[in-house]
Amino acid sequence: MSHNQHWMERDLAVLWHPCTQMKDHEQLPLIPIRSASGVWLEDFDGKRYLDAVSSWWVNVFGHANPRINARIREQLDSLEHVMLAGFSHQPVIELSERLVALTPPGLERVFYADNGSSGIEVALKMSFHYWRNAGQTRKQRFVTLTNSYHGETMAAMSVGDVALFTDTYKPLLLDTFKVPSPDCYLRPEGVSWEAHSRTMFAHMEQTLAEHHQEIAAVIVEPLIQGAGGMRMYHPIYLTLLREACDRYGVHLIADEIAVGFGRTGTLFACEQAGITPDFLILSKALTGGYLPMAAVLTTDTVYQAFYADYATLKAFLHSHTYTGNPLACAAALATLDIFAEDDVIVRNQALAAHMGHATEHLKEHPHVAEVRQTGMALAIEMVADKASKTPYPWQERRGLVVYQHALRRGALLRPLGSVVYFLPPYVISLEQIDFLAEVASEGIDLATSARVTVRPSASARATFHDPG
Numbered sequence: 072m073s074h075n076q077h078w079m080e081r082d083l084a085v086l087w088h089p090c091t092q093m094k095d096h097e098q099l100p101l102i103p104i105r106s107a108s109g110v111w112l113e114d115f116d117g118k119r120y121l122d123a124v125s126s127w128w129v130n131v132f133g134h135a136n137p138r139i140n141a142r143i144r145e146q147l148d149s150l151e152h153v154m155l156a157g158f159s160h161q162p163v164i165e166l167s168e169r170l171v172a173l174t175p176p177g178l179e180r181v182f183y184a185d186n187g188s189s190g191i192e193v194a195l196k197m198s199f200h201y202w203r204n205a206g207q208t209r210k211q212r213f214v215t216l217t218n219s220y221h222g223e224t225m226a227a228m229s230v231g232d233v234a235l236f237t238d239t240y241k242p243l244l245l246d247t248f249k250v251p252s253p254d255c256y257l258r259p260e261g262v263s264w265e266a267h268s269r270t271m272f273a274h275m276e277q278t279l280a281e282h283h284q285e286i287a288a289v290i291v292e293p294l295i296q297g298a299g300g301m302r303m304y305h306p307i308y309l310t311l312l313r314e315a316c317d318r319y320g321v322h323l324i325a326d327e328i329a330v331g332f333g334r335t336g337t338l339f340a341c342e343q344a345g346i347t348p349d350f351l352i353l354s355k356a357l358t359g360g361y362l363p364m365a366a367v368l369t370t371d372t373v374y375q376a377f378y379a380d381y382a383t384l385k386a387f388l389h390s391h392t393y394t395g396n397p398l399a400c401a402a403a404l405a406t407l408d409i410f411a412e413d414d415v416i417v418r419n420q421a422l423a424a425h426m427g428h429a430t431e432h433l434k435e436h437p438h439v440a441e442v443r444q445t446g447m448a449l450a451i452e453m454v455a456d457k458a459s460k461t462p463y464p465w466q467e468r469r470g471l472v473v474y475q476h477a478l479r480r481g482a483l484l485r486p487l488g489s490v491v492y493f494l495p496p497y498v499i500s501l502e503q504i505d506f507l508a509e510v511a512s513e514g515i516d517l518a519t520s521a522r523v524t525v526r527p528s529a530s531a532r533a534t535f536h537d538p539g
């Protein structure tokens with residue numbers, strides 16, 4: 072028995088994996104990873120995989136980065152953890168100072184949570200509670216874009232709109248206003264991203280005009296709707312949204328959990344629109360992909376609405392046990408040091424341009440409707456019919472063919488449905504980008520020529536023929 076096989080069997084006897092139909096593992100091998108370094112993951116049989124999706128979008132400076140490792144080790148020897156209520160510590164103070172300095176002007180306070188979804192809950196609760204403290208008790212609802220994703224906890228799901236993740240739980244969710252997304256994949260032919268994003272803003276304007284008295288906040292993923300298939304839009308939408316939120320007295324919550332820290336070509340996506348949101352949520356790359364942590368930044372105006380004598384009961388009595396964990400803060404500080412010392416944003420421009428060139432030819436592929444890119448995120452949309460952009464039936468799981476092909480070739484590409492995407496660590500080389508483009512092209516050829524039989528049963532179970 073191979074070492075992989077051994078660990079897979081022990082795993083499948085006791086674990087329940089995230090975002091997984093566990094029955095898939097009757098056919099699909101689980102890959103136990105023994106070690107990782109730079110862009111490479113290595114399994115127990117010694118096979119290596121290029122981590123093209125940054126291990127779910129968290130890793131920016133490579134696995135086992137020596138500078139981040141050293142900083143965490145150093146922290147480990149002085150303080151591993153202390154509660155953050157009534158107590159504090161050096162890494163959390165330094166990190167907060169630096170986040171306030173780096174993020175758009177006007178964000179002055181940092182509240183911590185221990186994962187992205189919890190960070191979303193914090194922002195939603197704070198916004199609602201702000202209006203209550205300000206005597207505006209009617210403002211209880213949230214506006215969200217179609218196809219958005221903000222995490223897996225109940226309120227985070229409520230402001231999300233990816234049916235696969237939320238439909239089952241609908242009876243449990245908050246009632247939100249859903250506004251059509253400015254997603255530029257859906258723009259009419261010949262229309263620019265900017266013009267389309269502007270046109271789509273009319274829907275938002277209308278919802279705010281009609282309902283602003285009961286709306287606490289609008290929440291968006293700036294520039295890229297990640298889990299919704301790496302759908303992208305123009306920064307003008309955010310500029311218009313900021314202006315409208317001010318006009319109608321509504322908070323703007325920017326979920327930069329996926330797009331923050333250089334992914335879109337600027338340190339934060341909001342910079343491209345020249346705006347400051349009322350709440351900015353950061354996680355994922357915040358710790359360089361090492362440890363779970365989220366930061367919610369907000370304005371002094373919001374902070375002051377909670378600042379009062381205890382008996383007024385205006386305080387934000389929200390806590391997560393591991394809030395501000397010193398090891399996570401140390402990883403984040405080391406990550407910010409690398410951004411500061413290595414001119415990362417500028418270096419990424421060359422990498423991003425190369426990702427574009429290396430995948431240019433796929434635009435002509437008969438089953439690729441679009442190759443789109445924003446900074447260090449590039450997505451290739453496979454379709455059944457190119458002219459009409461008719462998607463493949465989801466039951467056919469075409470993306471899985473690409474996933475399996477890439478694994479054989481030594482790359483971790485995990486498509487979202489029929490969307491193949493690259494979201495690599497910033498330490499990737501030009502040659503490694505070429506390799507990914509080659510693997511993706513082969514995978515897309517296989518996936519789009521695959522004979523796929525969908526059993527038309529109500530339970531939508533698919534029979535899947537791996538062509539490889």
Ligand SMILES: *Cc1c(COP(=O)(O)O)cnc(C)c1O
Pocket residue numbers: 186187188189191220221222223292297298326327328329354355
């Ligand atoms: C990943 C993600 C979240 C949720 O973060 P978790 O740490 O997985 O809870 C929220 N919003 C966006 C945009 C994300 O990509």
